[in-house]
Amino acid sequence: MEMKKFMSHFSSEVDFNAFDIYEIVEIMQTSLKLSCTYKDLIDKILITIKKSQFKLSDFSCLKFSVVLHNNINLDCEFDIELPSLINKAQVLCICPYHPDHKKHKFKExxxxxxxxxxxxxxxxxxxxxxxxxxxxxxxxxxxxxxxxxxxxxxxxxxxxxxxxxxxxxxxxxxxxxxxxxxxxxxxxxxxxxxxxxxxxxxxxxxxxxxxxxxxxxxxxxxxxxxxxxxxxxxxxxxxxxxxxxxxxxxxxxxxxxxxxxxxxxxxxxxxxxxxxxxxxxxxxxxxxxxxxxxx
Structure with a gap:
């Protein structure tokens, strides 16, 4: 029931600022789990944000700007702005979220x-x-x-x-x-x-x-x-x-x-x-x- 109520707030776009972050559940290299509250919902929501996998073809039209150049080893460090097409992440929302559920706990x-x-x-x-x-x-x-x-x-x-x-x-x-x-x-x-x-x-x-x-x-x-x-x-x-x-x-x-x-x-x-x-x-x-x- 809470999930239906949660989904009823959204059409095609979601404003992340509408969520109040209660706790960072887990931080990994390519993913992030947040425990949040949202507007009038009683139950907490677990939001999992996971970076999508890169493909070699994604980098064919990228432009680099030099940040650091090491003349001794000829090494370069670049800043790069990823176009929105490949700078995407998958988001999974679980409602209600129960913090004591082992599946979602930080893996120590x-x-x-x-x-x-x-x-x-x-x-x-x-x-x-x-x-x-x-x-x-x-x-x-x-x-x-x-x-x-x-x-x-x-x-x-x-x-x-x-x-x-x-x-x-x-x-x-x-x-x-x-x-x-x-x-x-x-x-x-x-x-x-x-x-x-x-x-x-x-x-x-x-x-x-x-x-x-x-x-x-x-x-x-x-x-x-x-x-x-x-x-x-x-x-x-x-x-x-x-x-x-x-x-x-x-x-x-x-x-x-x-x-x-x-x-x-x-x-x-x-x-x-x-x-x-x-x-x-x-x-x-x-x-x-x-x-x-x-x-």
Whole structure:
């Protein structure tokens, strides 16, 4: 009801000065979240302002004015005025906004070290009480998925324990160059990097085929594609993430080629590794990870 009342104030243009900023919820490099009030509305409004992605073609007709010139290194610093066509931002309004909602809270990060002993005690206890696989993963592996954009699945000639299903990330629009694919392994006993041994090398070698599949699908050279595991994983079923190299964020990423090399050197390399974890304070995917940070 409040959202309808909020929208009734607007036609084609919105005067930002009509909002009273109550709190800055989050400031990031390309986005800003503000908690606001508006006129006679009782509930607060969350406004998210996000810069649109630049394209190379946007800069074909720009003019630069020199601000600083370094004669030694021949470096220049410029001021530039962006035309309104490309100086745009996306704005999302959420009404009513509840500040205690975890989705919109500022994401406070911390680090902690996870030894093998900590993993087997903490995560082991979690797995013993939360061993039911996610419903959507079961649907994909059983061939019952309807909404997921499945790109490839290994055939029956490959043993189940060495197979995988490759699907397009639901957040990718299929057009932009900021793509992501997910390869979900068919072996349901593999939960994370810590479970991998030399006996799983055929599976890891098969996962290399993702480069060929995506390269052919997107008409993109393989050196612009990157494949990696994350630790801790977002969900407890081993999966490989495949991104555009240009848009890849390196945090807690373990690259497929390096994982293969390390396991070749030592079968239980990741089982006995002490991981440095980068966690959000509000992480809830694994309760065992949501401990107090190291002091």
């Amino acid at each position: 990060f911390y680090t902690r070290e996870e030894t093998p002993q900590m993993f087997y005690i903490e995560v082991g206890n979690y797995l013993r009480t939360h061993n039911k696989p996610k419903y959507w993963i079961c649907n994909i592996l059983n061939g019952n998925a309807t909404n997921e954009k499945i790109v490839y699945t290994t055939d029956n000639l490959i043993p189940q324990k060495f197979g995988f299903v490759l699907l397009q990330d639901i957040k990718w629009d299929g057009i932009s160059d900021k793509f992501r694919f997910i390869a979900i392994v068919k072996d349901r006993n593999l939960k994370s990097l810590r479970d991998l041994r030399k006996s799983h090398l055929p599976l890891l070698e098969n996962l290399k085929n993702c480069f060929n599949i995506i390269s052919s699908m997107l008409h993109m050279p393989k050196f612009k594609i990157i494949a990696y595991f994350r630790y801790p994983p977002k969900f407890l079923h081993l999966h490989l993430l495949i991104d555009s190299y240009a848009h890849h964020f390196q945090g807690h990423s373990y690259y497929l080629s390096e994982v293969i090399q390390n396991i070749n050197l030592k079968s239980d390399y990741y089982a006995n590794k002490t991981f440095t974890l980068h966690l959000r304070k509000s992480d809830s995917n694994l309760k065992s990870y949501n401990q107090r940070p190291n002091k």
